[in-house]
Amino acid sequence: xxxxxxGPKVSSPAANALIYVxxxxxxxxxxxxxxxSHRNTGLFLKAIRSQSxxxxxxxxxxxxxxxxxxxxxxxxxxxxxxxxxxxxxxxSGAPLFIFAVLGPLFRxxxxxxxxxxxxxxxxxxxxxxxxxxxxxxxxxxxxxVSELTTIYSVYELLTPLNPLxxxxxxxxxxxxxxxxxxxxxxxxxxxxxxxxxxVLLIVAAVVVGISVRPSKEDIDQVGLVKPTKMGGELFVxxxxxxxxxxxxxxxxxxxxxASRNDRDLRWATFFGFWLVFIVAALVGMAGPLAxxxxxxxxxxxxxxSSAFFTLIASMDGWVSGLTVVxxxxxxxxxxxxxxxxxxxxxxxxxxxxxxxxxxxxxxxVMNVPIIFLALRAPDILx
Numbered sequence: 001x002x003x004x005x006x007g008p009k010v011s012s013p014a015a016n017a018l019i020y021v022x023x024x025x026x027x028x029x030x031x032x033x034x035x036x037s038h039r040n041t042g043l044f045l046k047a048i049r050s051q052s053x054x055x056x057x058x059x060x061x062x063x064x065x066x067x068x069x070x071x072x073x074x075x076x077x078x079x080x081x082x083x084x085x086x087x088x089x090x091x092s093g094a095p096l097f098i099f100a101v102l103g104p105l106f107r108x109x110x111x112x113x114x115x116x117x118x119x120x121x122x123x124x125x126x127x128x129x130x131x132x133x134x135x136x137x138x139x140x141x142x143x144x145v146s147e148l149t150t151i152y153s154v155y156e157l158l159t160p161l162n163p164l165x166x167x168x169x170x171x172x173x174x175x176x177x178x179x180x181x182x183x184x185x186x187x188x189x190x191x192x193x194x195x196x197x198x199v200l201l202i203v204a205a206v207v208v209g210i211s212v213r214p215s216k217e218d219i220d221q222v223g224l225v226k227p228t229k230m231g232g233e234l235f236v237x238x239x240x241x242x243x244x245x246x247x248x249x250x251x252x253x254x255x256x257x258a259s260r261n262d263r264d265l266r267w268a269t270f271f272g273f274w275l276v277f278i279v280a281a282l283v284g285m286a287g288p289l290a291x292x293x294x295x296x297x298x299x300x301x302x303x304x305s306s307a308f309f310t311l312i313a314s315m316d317g318w319v320s321g322l323t324v325v326x327x328x329x330x331x332x333x334x335x336x337x338x339x340x341x342x343x344x345x346x347x348x349x350x351x352x353x354x355x356x357x358x359x360x361x362x363x364x365v366m367n368v369p370i371i372f373l374a375l376r377a378p379d380i381l382x
Contacts, residue, residue, distance in 0.1 A: 010321045015159035018321055019166045022328045023173045026189060030174075030336070033188035034181015041356075044182030045347070051258040053267045055191045059258075060272030061279065062190035063251045064092055065197075066334030067327040068150040069283050071305040076234070077287025078296065078304035081224035083231025085284035091238035093276035095246045100269035103256035116253040117348040132248075133349035139248040140338045140345070141370055147338070148374035151331040157309050158320045158327075164375070170328065171367055174336040178343070179360045183254050186340040193333050198279075200326045204319070205282050211315050214292035222297075224288040250341035286311050339363060 010018065037043035043050065051059065077085045106119045117136065121129040148167055155163035177185050219225060246252050259265035286308040290296040295310040302310060312323055347359045 010159045027173045030177025030189045034185035037181045037184035043184040047184040047258045049260045053264045056268035057271040058191040058194040059255045061275045062333040064276045066147045067330040070308045073284035074287030074307040075304040077284045080231040083227045087234035089277045089280035092280045093273035095243040096269040099256045100266045104262040133345045136248045136345040140342045144338045144370045145373045147334045154327040178336050178339045186336045212293045222291045250344045251337040
């Protein structure tokens with residue numbers, strides 16, 4: 001690890017090793033997970049009734065998070081304080097209960113039982129089916145742009161590497177194993193990746209808790225502790241906004257229909273909510289903590305979205321390395337979920353009448369403009 005004027009960064013050799021070893025491990029994991037499904041159309045496209053409560057719980061965490069949480073959640077904390085952090089954490093997990101209620105109803109009345117688009121086709125007909133599929137594809141494409149912009153920024157902040165190469169290779173890795181194993185490979189890799197993510201987050205939280213201890217005077221001076229009007233409003237605004245938006249994310253519906261039964265689905269959404277809430281709250285508290293510790297302030301000229309990284313920069317270099325691995329894992333979770341969701345939307349839009357490899361190729365090609373747009377987006381909130 002090496003130091004810089006902006007705090008500890010991971011050296012080039014260490015950064016390359018951390019990023020590419022992580023990606024190779026995920027590639028092997030994805031191929032191994034997809035070995036069972038790459039010749040089984042049912043598992044590749046649907047993975048219906050294949051996931052237990054534990055696996056589904058971890059998958060609901062995976063579909064809710066990405067490396068963007070290191071930017072957006074702490075920024076809310078620097079603006080709306082602790083109330084805003086808990087509002088965002090609640091809003092991130094609460095929409096899962098929608099799937100606990102609607103999932104069994106849709107699955108009961110949908111003979112194909114594998115996607116929201118299939119239900120809309122049966123219930124409302126072809127025109128709305130096409131429109132919904134296109135909106136889902138566009139939504140997931142925008143989600144991918146956001147995620148790639150974020151991981152680009154993480155590599156740029158924490159390593160001396162040109163972020164373009166690892167960002168593209170990350171896309172290639174997730175594309176390979178999702179194209180090989182489909183939805184089932186995404187579900188299995190996300191579950192295992194989330195175990196690693198939780199372990200790394202626990203280690204990071206312990207390190208931050210030991211290393212950063214602001215005094216009561218600093219906390220009182222900065223504030224961000226008392227309930228705020230904005231924080232209260234965010235409970236409503238963010239919950240509604242995220243709740244409506246996830247209706248267009250096929251990744252959530254794929255996981256809903258992948259539950260073994262309705263009981264498992266309800267338990268998975270319950271445990272998933274608390275897992276998402278805890279993870280989001282822990283990450284979001286980095287914003288107020290950075291302000292209390294003095295690594296970030298409104299007058300510093302540093303955007304609130306970078307509060308988490310100012311905190312990391314104040315610690316030993318190995319913490320930056322851990323953050324690189326953690327961010328890479330989070331992005332793999334988010335990107336493979338989006339790619340499999342995009343494939344599902346497009347393949348269902350053509351009513352599964354086009355060769356499956358044609359749709360796979362289209363998804364691969366669509367990654368090119370998505371990467372281009374990600375490079376053009378200067379700020380994650382755009």
